[in-house]
Amino acid sequence: MLQLSLSDLDKPPSGSQQESQTLLAEIRRAVQASQRCIVITGAGISVSSGIPDFRSPDGLFQQLKQKYPNSVSTGKDLFDATLFSDPAMISLFYNFMGELRNLVSRANCTPTHAFIKELDEAGKLLRCYTQNIDSLEKRIGLETSLHASPEDSSDTPCSSPPSLISDCSSLDTDTIDEKKSQAAKRRTHRRRQMTLERTFTRAVQLHGDLDNV
DSSP states (O other), rough: OOOOOGGGGGOOOOHHHHHHHHHHHHHHHHHHHOEEEEEEEEEGGGGTTOOSSSSSSHHHHHHEEEOOTTOSSSSSGGSSGGGGGGGHHHHHHHHHHHHHHHHHHHHOHHHHHHHHHHHTTTEEEEEEEEOOOOOOOTTTOOOOOOOOOHHHSSSSOOOOOOOOOOGGGOOOOHHHHHHHHHHHHHHHHHHHHHHHHOOOOEEETTTGEEEEE
């Protein structure tokens, strides 16, 4: 498994940074060579849009603790199912979720979201699994619905490809083989794209989204 610390890329030139640059190039080549990509994301990809993560010193857990010092001992308290037995905690929870929703409404998609969308447009994205509830994946055009309709799952008829070589008399064997190989690659790409179109859900929101809280 290739693992890259993006923070190393912003540091002054050093052995660590050079190793990270080399690893980043390897990751880029692996993505380019892949036929299918599964992307798993968390809160970190939305931080640059202005949405805090959870565990950073200025993250949501710490903000909650500072904002409600008499009710919340740790930020996790507001994300525990037991809060629904306490009317005061329920009120805090929905107030907080309302504030978070306002924050998300002003957020813009990040370069990471744009990269995931590029994978989708290239026919490489099989699925994006996200822990985030901000629905920024939906905003960039990735389908998040898990409810398929009959037309979504039906096979799309594919017309027969045109004749590859209308007149073979003027072509040598190597040229004919090359054209056949190129046509086979195009058909493979089209079949892959049709499969992705039938499995239409691109982004799976593992914890739901703010629209349904």
